[in-house]
Amino acid sequence: MSDFTPTIRAFCCHYTSQQTCAEGPEGLKQDGFPENVSLFRVPCTGKLQVSTLLQAFEDEVDGVYVVGCPAESCHNVKGSQRAAKRVAAVKKALEELGVEPDRIAMYHMERGFHPEFIAAAQQMDKTITKLGPSPLKGEAA
Amino acid sequence: MIIAERKPLAEIVEMTRNHENILVLGCRGCVTVCSAGGEREVELLASLIRLGAKKEGRKITVQEGVLVRQCDKEYVDSLDSWKNGYDAIVSMACGVGVNFIANLRPSTMVYPGVNTTFFGGSQDQGVWTEQCAGCGNCVLHLTGGLCPVARCAKSLMNGPCGGSQNGKCEIHSEVDCIWQMIHDRLERLDRKEQMLEVAPIRDWRTAGHGGPRKTTRDDLTV
Ligand code: SF4
Ligand code: SF4
Numbered sequence: 001m002s003d004f005t006p007t008i009r010a011f012c013c014h015y016t017s018q019q020t021c022a023e024g025p026e027g028l029k030q031d032g033f034p035e036n037v038s039l040f041r042v043p044c045t046g047k048l049q050v051s052t053l054l055q056a057f058e059d060e061v062d063g064v065y066v067v068g069c070p071a072e073s074c075h076n077v078k079g080s081q082r083a084a085k086r087v088a089a090v091k092k093a094l095e096e097l098g099v100e101p102d103r104i105a106m107y108h109m110e111r112g113f114h115p116e117f118i119a120a121a122q123q124m125d126k127t128i129t130k131l132g133p134s135p136l137k138g139e140a141a
Numbered sequence: 142m143i144i145a146e147r148k149p150l151a152e153i154v155e156m157t158r159n160h161e162n163i164l165v166l167g168c169r170g171c172v173t174v175c176s177a178g179g180e181r182e183v184e185l186l187a188s189l190i191r192l193g194a195k196k197e198g199r200k201i202t203v204q205e206g207v208l209v210r211q212c213d214k215e216y217v218d219s220l221d222s223w224k225n226g227y228d229a230i231v232s233m234a235c236g237v238g239v240n241f242i243a244n245l246r247p248s249t250m251v252y253p254g255v256n257t258t259f260f261g262g263s264q265d266q267g268v269w270t271e272q273c274a275g276c277g278n279c280v281l282h283l284t285g286g287l288c289p290v291a292r293c294a295k296s297l298m299n300g301p302c303g304g305s306q307n308g309k310c311e312i313h314s315e316v317d318c319i320w321q322m323i324h325d326r327l328e329r330l331d332r333k334e335q336m337l338e339v340a341p342i343r344d345w346r347t348a349g350h351g352g353p354r355k356t357t358r359d360d361l362t363v
Contacts, residue, residue, distance in 0.1 A: 051181070054188040058195075093185075096150040097193055138195035 006062035006128040008037040010121065011052075013045045015075045015111040016067045020118070033118050034125040044068075046079025053090045053104065060137045063128035064090075065105040067120060080108055100131050142171035142262070143235045144269045145178060145255040147186065154193045156252045157229060161200060163190065164227035165254065166242075167207040168234035175269055177255050178233025180207045186233065186254060211238025217245050260291070277347030277354060283335060285326040290348075292319035298340040 020028065021041065029035060042048060045068035056064045066087055068080030084106045091101035105127075107120045133139060157163055165187045173179030187203040194201040204225055208216045211234035220242075229250040232239045235257040242251045259271040274291035280298070281288060290296045294312035300320030304311030310318045327333050347354070 049181070051184045051188060054185065054192070057192055058188060093150070093189055097189065097196060099196070135196050136192045138198055 004129060004132060005036050006125065006131075006133070007060070008034070008063045008065070008121075008124055008128055009040065009056045009059075009061045010037050010065050010067065010124070011040045011042055011045060011048055012067035012117075013069060013075070013079065014041060014043050015069055016109055016117065017041055018112055020112075020114055028118075031114070031118050033121050037121045037125060044074075044076045044079040045083035046074070046076055046081075048083055048086060050086045050089050050093075053086060054093065057094075057103075057134065057136045060134065062131070062134040062137075063103045063105075063124055065107060065120065065124045067107045067109060067117065070108045070110060075111070084108070097136070099135050102127055103131060103134060142174050142260070143237075143257060144175050144259050144261045144271075145172050145235050145257045147177060147182065147233070147255050148253065150189050150193065153186070153231060153252070153254060154190065157190065157231060158199075160229040160250070162202045162204070162227045162229075164204045164206055164223070164230045165190070166211070166230050166232050166234070166238075167205075168209075168211045168232075168238050169207055170210045170212070170234070172234055172255065175263070176267075178235075183207060183233055186231070190231075208234075208238075210234075212241055214241070214245060217241050220246065274348070276345075277349070278343070280340070283338070283340070284323045285330065285332070285335075287319055287323050287326060289319055289323065298343055 017039065021039070023031070045066050048066060053064055053066075066083050068083045069075055071081050071084065074080040087104055087106040090104050094101045094103060105124060109116045109120070165183050167173070167178050167180055167183035169179065172182075176182060183205045187205045190203050191201065204227060206223070208219065210216050211232060229252060230242060231252045231254040232242055233254040235255070236253065239251055239253045242249065260273045260275060261269045261271045264270045271291050273288055274296075276290045280290070289298060289300055293300055294310055294316075295302055297320065300323070301318055302311065302320070305318035305321050308318055308321045310316045324333070324336055327335050
């Protein structure tokens with residue numbers, strides 16, 4: 001297990017990632033953002049469809065997470081609440097597939113809260129490393 | 142519209158286990174409106190079937206398609222022009238669609254991807270409630286437009302039953318007693334005396350108790 005490095009896909013909205021991304025990939029790395037987490041920025045997490053999140057698992061990532069605005073103060077009013085519902089739908093789908101629902105998570109945070117943005121990535125990295133490779137890669141069978 | 146909801150994934154995976162090339166087929170009619178079997182739901186189910194198979198180490202090809210309707214011959218016939226082969230269809234239309242495919246395509250295996258639940262309407266976003274049971278002999282002119290067949294737990298024609306409490310049904314405490322609602326509505330409309338009319342015993346043959354029903358319109362048949 002110790003030599004397993006998970007592949008993680010993160011979707012974050014423009015607002016929560018603004019400050020973080022201004023630093024560029026090098027800055028992110030220096031701050032401790034795990035290199036195995038690939039960031040996908042979207043104008044609003046409310047735009048994310050369940051199918052986009054499932055596609056990540058079809059693309060054989062081990063974990064997925066979404067970072068959106070605080071539920072009650074989303075820049076686009078209800079965008080991050082919608083995202084949270086879709087993450088919950090994928091959790092349910094993972095359960096139906098007999099896969100750990102913790103392979104997907106939703107984070108809400110204020111825009112530009114740099115340390116928390118890094119911490120979410122690190123926490124997800126830790127969780128998924130512990131869970132091991134995704135059974136949806138079809139390697140177990 | 143006809144309301145449906147996707148079957149549990151395990152059930153769908155089980156019924157399609159012996160197929161290697163599946164067409165998940167949606168419908169742009171009611172099931173699109175109630176978000177059970179439209180294009181988006183087809184995309185999701187196809188993805189879930191692929192992931193489920195992959196997890197079990199099974200090879201499977203899942204194609205996605207949507208017909209304008211699955212309850213009309215001409216649209217089902219359009220499946221003939223499907224370029225890629227498939228050895229089974231999972232239909233996400235209501236049961237009518239599944240039946241139509243089975244009727245019209247004698248050698249195609251077809252499975253239901255949804256449970257067809259009722260005729261209803263959207264009460265709130267994401268919430269649907271039953272409104273009509275298709276009884277074939279509508280009595281809404283007598284009941285203020287509110288259906289006792291579909292919306293009374295006992296389908297009483299001369300309600301209420303006497304068990305309703307605080308306007309709620311004695312069978313389901315979270316559901317309004319429809320006979321209370323019928324009474325209140327008729328009263329508001331100054332037609333309360335309609336409640337005193339005793340409905341005769343009903344002939345339920347029109348409701349399907351006389352076997353499968355059929356409608357023929359001479360003016361439309363050539
Ligand atoms: S009386 Fe019959 S046809 Fe009329 S709404 Fe009720 S179930 Fe439908
Ligand atoms: S309480 Fe009202 S809705 Fe419920 S069974 Fe009795 S009459 Fe029908």
